[in-house]
Amino acid sequence: MSAAGDPAALDRSQEEARALAQAVLDRVLAHLAGLATAPACGDVEPARAAALCRALREGPPEQGAPIDALLAPLFDEWVPRSFGTNGPGYLAYIPGGGLFEAALADLIADSTNRFTGTWAAAPALVQLEANVLEWFREWMGMPEGTRGLLTSGGSLANFAAIVAAREKLLGPALRDGVLYASVQSHLCIGKAARLAGILPDRVRLLPVDAGFRLRIDALADAIAADRRAGLLPFLVASSAGTTNTGAVDRLDEVADLCAGEGLWHHVDGAYGAFFHMVPELRPLLRGLPRADSLALDPHKGLFLPYGTGAVLVRDGEALRAAHAATAGYLPPVPDEFHDPSQYGPELSRPFRGLRIWLPVKLHGTARLRAAVAEKRALALLAAERLARVPGLVLVAPPQLSLLAFHLQWPGSTPAQRDAATQELVRRVTARQRVMLSGCTVGSAYLARLCVLSFRTRRDHVESAAEDIATESAAILRLRNP
Ligand SMILES: *Cc1c(COP(=O)(O)O)cnc(C)c1O
Numbered sequence: 001m002s003a004a005g006d007p008a009a010l011d012r013s014q015e016e017a018r019a020l021a022q023a024v025l026d027r028v029l030a031h032l033a034g035l036a037t038a039p040a041c042g043d044v045e046p047a048r049a050a051a052l053c054r055a056l057r058e059g060p061p062e063q064g065a066p067i068d069a070l071l072a073p074l075f076d077e078w079v080p081r082s083f084g085t086n087g088p089g090y091l092a093y094i095p096g097g098g099l100f101e102a103a104l105a106d107l108i109a110d111s112t113n114r115f116t117g118t119w120a121a122a123p124a125l126v127q128l129e130a131n132v133l134e135w136f137r138e139w140m141g142m143p144e145g146t147r148g149l150l151t152s153g154g155s156l157a158n159f160a161a162i163v164a165a166r167e168k169l170l171g172p173a174l175r176d177g178v179l180y181a182s183v184q185s186h187l188c189i190g191k192a193a194r195l196a197g198i199l200p201d202r203v204r205l206l207p208v209d210a211g212f213r214l215r216i217d218a219l220a221d222a223i224a225a226d227r228r229a230g231l232l233p234f235l236v237a238s239s240a241g242t243t244n245t246g247a248v249d250r251l252d253e254v255a256d257l258c259a260g261e262g263l264w265h266h267v268d269g270a271y272g273a274f275f276h277m278v279p280e281l282r283p284l285l286r287g288l289p290r291a292d293s294l295a296l297d298p299h300k301g302l303f304l305p306y307g308t309g310a311v312l313v314r315d316g317e318a319l320r321a322a323h324a325a326t327a328g329y330l331p332p333v334p335d336e337f338h339d340p341s342q343y344g345p346e347l348s349r350p351f352r353g354l355r356i357w358l359p360v361k362l363h364g365t366a367r368l369r370a371a372v373a374e375k376r377a378l379a380l381l382a383a384e385r386l387a388r389v390p391g392l393v394l395v396a397p398p399q400l401s402l403l404a405f406h407l408q409w410p411g412s413t414p415a416q417r418d419a420a421t422q423e424l425v426r427r428v429t430a431r432q433r434v435m436l437s438g439c440t441v442g443s444a445y446l447a448r449l450c451v452l453s454f455r456t457r458r459d460h461v462e463s464a465a466e467d468i469a470t471e472s473a474a475i476l477r478l479r480n481p
Contacts, residue, residue: 021107023067027075032100035455040089040435042080052081084435088455091464092429092437094243094271094297094402097453098305101359106305108358109351116351119339120331129353130338135360136296136310139277140269141289147316149344150309150352154270154297155188157311160323160344161293162192162235164313165264167322169234178226180204181237182214184244184441186268189237202231212247212396212441214238216257223261235264240285240294241272244439245395246402246450248272252287267291270309271452272400274301277365278373284400293319298356301372303454308355319343371454375401378461379451385465391476392468395446402450404439409476418445420475427471434464 012020043049056078084090086098115121116129133148151157162179170177174197181189183205193203204226206218223233236258238249251267258265267273267288273296275281276288288294292314299308313319324342326333333339341347360368379401386392386405396404406421425438425447438447449464 020067023071027071028103031075031079035084035087038080038084038087039432040084040087041092041429041432042082042084044082049081086453086455088453088457088460089432089434089463090453091449091451091456091460092435094300094450095453095456096297096300096305097303097455098299099303099359099363099454101362102304102308102355105354105358106350109354112351114351115348116353117341117347117349118331119334119337122351123337125351125353126338126340128357129340129351132353132356132360133310133312133338135365137312139365140273140294140296140312141276141282142291142294142312142314143289145316146312146314147319147338147343148310148312149319149340150356151311151344152307152352153299153309154186154268154295155192155309156344157270157295157297157309158186158188158237158266158268159192159195160311160319161266161295161313162189162196162198162237164293164315164319164322165235165266166196166198168315168318169264170232173232174198175202176230176232177234178202178204178223178231179235179237180206180219180222180233182206182208182239182242182249184208184212184214184242184247185237185239186243186270188270189268208247211399212242212245214249214254216250216253219254220257223257223263233261233263235266237266237268239272240267240269240288241275241400241402243271244441245404245446245448246271246398246400247396248285248399250287251285252290255287255290258292264292265290266293266295268295270295270297271300271402274298274372275376275400277369278376281373281376281400300452302356302360302368303371303452304355304359307350308352375451375456378456378458379403379449381458382449382451382461382465385462386468389465389469389472392472395441395444401452402448404441404446404448406444406446407472407475409480412479414444416479420479421445421447423475424468424471427475428464428467431467431471433467434460436464436468 114125116126119126137146179193179198190203204222207215209215226233238254240248255265276285294312296310298304299306320342323344379398383397383403391407391409394405406417408417425436429435
């Protein structure tokens with residue numbers, strides 16, 4: 001029965017469903033086809049964005065509307081007025097792109113709407129998720145017995161790992177537990193600690209070396225001082241690629257220190273972990289497979305859409321012990337098979353595995369690995385080009401695929417360098433071919449460029465280098481006429 005004449009009918013006939021899907025698909029394909037020429041960053045000027053958002057406020061519609069009337073402003077006005085996160089010129093923050101195949105997987109997952117919170121409700125589908133976690137484990141070189149969970153992103157992956165470590169090493173003594181990371185660690189580490197009951201007075205953000213890596217001597221000193229004070233050092237969160245400069249901490253040395261001290265070594269690999277898929281790049285991440293836990297973000301280094309994170313925990317039982325729970329209304333938990341509800345905070349959850357499984361099965365590991373390797377090669381190319389730009393200093397050359405730089409000239413003050421570098425980011429982005437972002441490190445402002453979208457190819461990196469060179473020259477001319 002069609003909706004006409006039946007006020008409570010929500011189901012669609014096949015013809016109606018196909019027409020809706022076709023309308024959406026047409027819009028999506030046109031959007032993707034336009035990425036090559038779309039501005040790298042849409043109009044997000046705060047005053048205009050605020051005016052737009054005020055105009056958008058509205059109550060719930062009493063009657064339904066036709067889909068074309070809804071898709072038109074969405075695709076023509078609202079989507080364009082945002083960062084061009086899926087475009088080839090998106091070199092800001094940490095890109096990923098968002099493989100189209102994942103959207104198809106979501107269509108399947110949402111339409112079949114199977115329940116993947118427990119193994120019993122959809123055994124084969126949960127097994128696909130378990131397979132994905134095993135693939136990640138293998139790519140990361142972690143041992144069998146490692147267990148994990150697919151999350152909505154890196155923040156929750158880091159959180160699940162910290163909770164597992166806290167439960168295992170502190171138990172009820174959590175108020176004395178101390179967590180260590182560098183000042184360059186991601187904000188989600190401190191946030192996860194707080195959510196896990198490790199309050200800010202028990203979080204030590206330690207200094208970094210000239211390469212922006214956690215200083216091992218500072219770490220050892222801090223642990224010793226906390227032990228003398230009667231506290232319980234329990235976890236070091238190191239970075240396999242920081243968000244600011246892409247710095248990879250000395251994972252091997254941190255692992256040694258943690259082993260000697262009986263501490264849990266957590267690695268935040270939300271940006272950098274997938275570079276470990278490429279055998280030739282593994283030396284850049286030496287020590288990563290020794291992690292007690294590892295956070296990964298497939299929506300960055302595996303090119304998937306936002307909402308795809310993962311955590312791996314070497315002592316799988318620790319992850320389970322921290323999250324296991326049963327109730328009379330739930331089916332029994334299997335011994336042999338993965339049961340997501342026992343490894344994380346969620347019960348009902350989206351079928352996240354399919355948006356990883358389908359793209360990996362369609363492309364194959366070899367092609368994904370080649371794409372990851374290409375991003376690193378392109379970052380090296382960018383560095384080589386930028387090193388030749390007069391006045392531009394590579395403060396952080398690429399360790400993986402991210403580089404940070406600033407402008408300087410003889411006699412320039414720190415404040416002048418910051419202003420000129422901010423202007424550079426603004427002017428390059430205003431050219432609309434690529435989008436850069438900046439960051440504050442210590443007291444200095446740095447421009448940064450990260451190559452990690454599968455859509456970013458050699459041409460786009462050449463464009464970025466050209467635009468940066470042109471605008472650097474213009475800025476320096478203005479300041480040194
Ligand atoms: C992106 C990122 C995070 C946070 O991950 P989300 O997926 O945004 O929650 C954590 N650490 C690093 C190094 C990151 O790059």
